[in-house]
Amino acid sequence: MRNCILVGNLGQDPEVRYTPAGAAVTTISVATTEAWNDKDGNKQERTEWHRVVFFRRLAEIAGEYLKKGSQVYIEGQLRTNKWQDKSGNDRYTTEIIANELQMLGGRPGSGGSMGGGGNMPSAPKAKNPSNNNNNSNDNGPNYDDFDDEIPF
Amino acid sequence: MRNCILVGNLGQDPEVRYTPAGAAVTTISVATTEAWNDKDGNKQERTEWHRVVFFRRLAEIAGEYLKKGSQVYIEGQLRTNKWQDKSGNDRYTTEIIANELQMLGGRPGSGGSMGGGGNMPSAPKAKNPSNNNNNSNDNGPNYDDFDDEIPF
Amino acid sequence: MRNCILVGNLGQDPEVRYTPAGAAVTTISVATTEAWNDKDGNKQERTEWHRVVFFRRLAEIAGEYLKKGSQVYIEGQLRTNKWQDKSGNDRYTTEIIANELQMLGGRPGSGGSMGGGGNMPSAPKAKNPSNNNNNSNDNGPNYDDFDDEIPF
Amino acid sequence: MRNCILVGNLGQDPEVRYTPAGAAVTTISVATTEAWNDKDGNKQERTEWHRVVFFRRLAEIAGEYLKKGSQVYIEGQLRTNKWQDKSGNDRYTTEIIANELQMLGGRPGSGGSMGGGGNMPSAPKAKNPSNNNNNSNDNGPNYDDFDDEIPF
């Protein structure tokens, strides 16, 4: 279950680490802000910080293309890790394990704090918008050839 | 983007078909009901019907375990198919292409309208709630061994 | 942003408390279980526990109708609270502040561990599937009378 | 149930209409694009178009701040309207009735195709990120004063 969704901005550059086996693990901190009017009609606002973790290829992409301030859309699942502090007390950290990442906003680069700047891997030119079956009948769509057109 | 979520009940038994290549395609109709109080304080209710399509293995599971009345949780993506009716007019049908299915509710069967009856493949007894790293330090969780424990 | 969704079961009966002003605050613990096959083809499973908080009327409903084992659908937002333990160390607890609750599964009661048993306020039988405008034209739906039919 | 989420771009400027009672109804068309690699390793892409409807105040905001090309985050619910074409045939149109709108991307304007250009109503400066209870105990957060800080 892809149970959480975030739309927000990175508070810092991503942290990329690697497992002994060489797989990337990237952690980011994402702020989501919510505004509402309180009972006195005053504007209130609250910012929430979320720890988000990426693994493997998504970790590499996140490490390469995101930076402090980037606006992102993230889907993932909640996970609470249990660990122990120096005193041996149980501690818990809740994270979102990301399984989808979409970079938002227009071409931001052009002078970020990082070197390379840059944008998302440029989703390939979009062209075949047609899932038009264009079959002529009255029974609705068929799916005879879905193997060629569906991404799962 | 897994952009839609439904929690509802099947209006009929699933329809299972097969592509020439032998892949299953299952279609179900799911009712979601929403209740609210109108401005006069009267209870209002509205039922919405959704056409949901499954492919391949998920289609086989849906065809085997769901039946009329089943309560389901579905994640999927919207897709609008274009087709033509007998008169050659363009028609559109919007569906949810499911990528996740969870059967809800307790053991329903015990006398359904279908033969086999039955429930979901019995989610294996759930037992190891631990994603406890139990590493003792003050740096929060590590991920050295995530290959062994994470489902992607 | 209603950013998280849970479908799971309560690990214990709800805890209901009241603020000095008399508003209900209900906390539940919800288990979600995820199953997958690891690289050796063995079935793996993992259960995640989520702390969910309800306020006001939703808190009253949750306290009255949910119990240990109840299957629920919850929408809410993540919130991380900062507090301090006895030693004055900062501690963080992440919760889901619920803004929607739907009880899942058929009439469970009939022998639960609690006294009263009971189900959700019985979503009024769902019947009028029609948001059919039934206006005859070729321009698609109109909305002239939406005030009478839309729940916001 | 806020069951659908879209992140995409407007294909055209919004269409704003008004009910006889004076309430705004705004319709937009949103493209979402998905990319994947097919079985031959070729990049595939598919664009889906979604009809989104806003009512009342949200309709006014959408009409004022969105324009062709705007990137948006939308939450809403699916609704299928039934209507009849000139020949009296039943036709169906599926829409997303929006209940949340967030404009994405940085300062876009600076030369859009429309006159006014413009951005979102500038969410008020964000400042009080604290939902820190800072109560010193070992029982986790309390909620005594939630009336002052929670937006429902």
Place this chain on the structure above:
DNA sequence: TTTT
């Protein structure tokens, strides 16, 4: 710690 971000952004609007």
Place this chain on the structure above:
DNA sequence: TTTT
């Protein structure tokens, strides 16, 4: 019809 958009955008990447």
